[in-house]
Amino acid sequence: MSSGTSGEWPLWEVFVRGRRGLSHTHAGSLHAPDAEMALRSARDLYTRRSEGVSIWVVPSNRITASSPDEKDPFFEPAADKPYRHPTFYEIPEGVRHL
Amino acid sequence: MTAALALGDDALVLSHRLGEWAGHAPVLEEEVALANIALDLLGQARVLLSLVGDEDELAYLREERAFRNVQLVEQPNGDFAHTIARQLYFSTYQQQLYDRLARGDGPFAPLAAKAVKEVAYHRDHAEHWTLRLGDGTAESHERMRRGLEALWRFTGELFEPVEGCEVDWTALHDEWLARITAVLDRATLTVPEGPRRGAWAAGAGRQGVHTEPFGRMLAEMQHLHRSHPGASW
Numbered sequence: 001m002s003s004g005t006s007g008e009w010p011l012w013e014v015f016v017r018g019r020r021g022l023s024h025t026h027a028g029s030l031h032a033p034d035a036e037m038a039l040r041s042a043r044d045l046y047t048r049r050s051e052g053v054s055i056w057v058v059p060s061n062r063i064t065a066s067s068p069d070e071k072d073p074f075f076e077p078a079a080d081k082p083y084r085h086p087t088f089y090e091i092p093e094g095v096r097h098l
Numbered sequence: 099m100t101a102a103l104a105l106g107d108d109a110l111v112l113s114h115r116l117g118e119w120a121g122h123a124p125v126l127e128e129e130v131a132l133a134n135i136a137l138d139l140l141g142q143a144r145v146l147l148s149l150v151g152d153e154d155e156l157a158y159l160r161e162e163r164a165f166r167n168v169q170l171v172e173q174p175n176g177d178f179a180h181t182i183a184r185q186l187y188f189s190t191y192q193q194q195l196y197d198r199l200a201r202g203d204g205p206f207a208p209l210a211a212k213a214v215k216e217v218a219y220h221r222d223h224a225e226h227w228t229l230r231l232g233d234g235t236a237e238s239h240e241r242m243r244r245g246l247e248a249l250w251r252f253t254g255e256l257f258e259p260v261e262g263c264e265v266d267w268t269a270l271h272d273e274w275l276a277r278i279t280a281v282l283d284r285a286t287l288t289v290p291e292g293p294r295r296g297a298w299a300a301g302a303g304r305q306g307v308h309t310e311p312f313g314r315m316l317a318e319m320q321h322l323h324r325s326h327p328g329a330s331w
Contacts, residue, residue, distance in 0.1 A: 031125060031127060032127060033230065037230070040226065044127070044131045048134060
């Protein structure tokens with residue numbers, strides 16, 4: 001083990017759910033030899049201060065991400081269509097939590 | 099308060115040994131895992147030693163012969179497999195002991211009820227690594243086997259009755275051995291066959307007789323406090 005480096009272990013993305021009713025949120029990543037150990041390391045790295053009630057770990061190479069090169073075709077068209085945003089309503093007085 | 103000292107010293111000394119991995123663990127994730135286990139144990143030690151007296155004085159100013167920990171926990175870390183073997187033997191023992199104390203009505207029941215959840219995780223960690231090292235590569239198997247063999251002679255002492263702990267020590271031993279056997283079977287390892295006690299000192303940590311590496315560990319652990327009494331930050 002002494003000569004081992006974390007580079008030999010696959011990378012995992014960690015998602016932690018902070019409270020019941022909330023969604024899992026990306027907390028970070030870590031190296032682990034398999035899913036069981038990844039869960040345990042995630043518990044030690046990301047929930048030590050009672051941040052979580054549930055953990056997911058996902059192999060990083062199983063995540064398909066949009067690439068920076070495709071940024072314009074992916075996201076640019078949404079920028080000039082303000083009518084898609086719910087910003088044209090008058091908010092009545094007295095309505096809270098909006 | 100013999101029992102508080104014995105259990106408190108077990109936790110304190112093992113905590114220090116695990117802390118020695120900081121900066122040296124094979125991977126960052128394991129370094130954090132071992133440090134977390136060390137901190138859990140340190141928390142237990144503080145509660146237990148506070149029942150006996152001033153925790154700092156007890157930790158930093160006692161001589162070697164006044165410590166009542168079992169010799170298993172003072173053994174040097176060795177390689178990672180060696181540390182995991184020590185963790186497997188000790189955390190299995192500690193979980194079963196604390197589980198019994200938690201169910202009893204003795205003075206340690208509240209502490210044990212809280213600590214047993216931490217210790218269950220320590221055992222889980224040790225078992226998972228034992229499986230991976232034992233059933234891993236030829237080298238990891240061999241290193242795990244060597245660690246288990248080397249520490250086997252310190253396991254007899256674990257089941258010496260501790261005055262003040264009202265538990266069935268024979269049943270505790272049988273349950274421990276059954277659990278260890280089951281884990282080692284799954285890890286394609288075998289339970290060592292050698293004696294459970296060494297020819298000379300092994301088996302007397304509870305009476306204050308310790309092995310040679312313990313003195314050096316204490317020197318390092320106590321050095322700062324002895325050089326700068328009352329130092330804090």
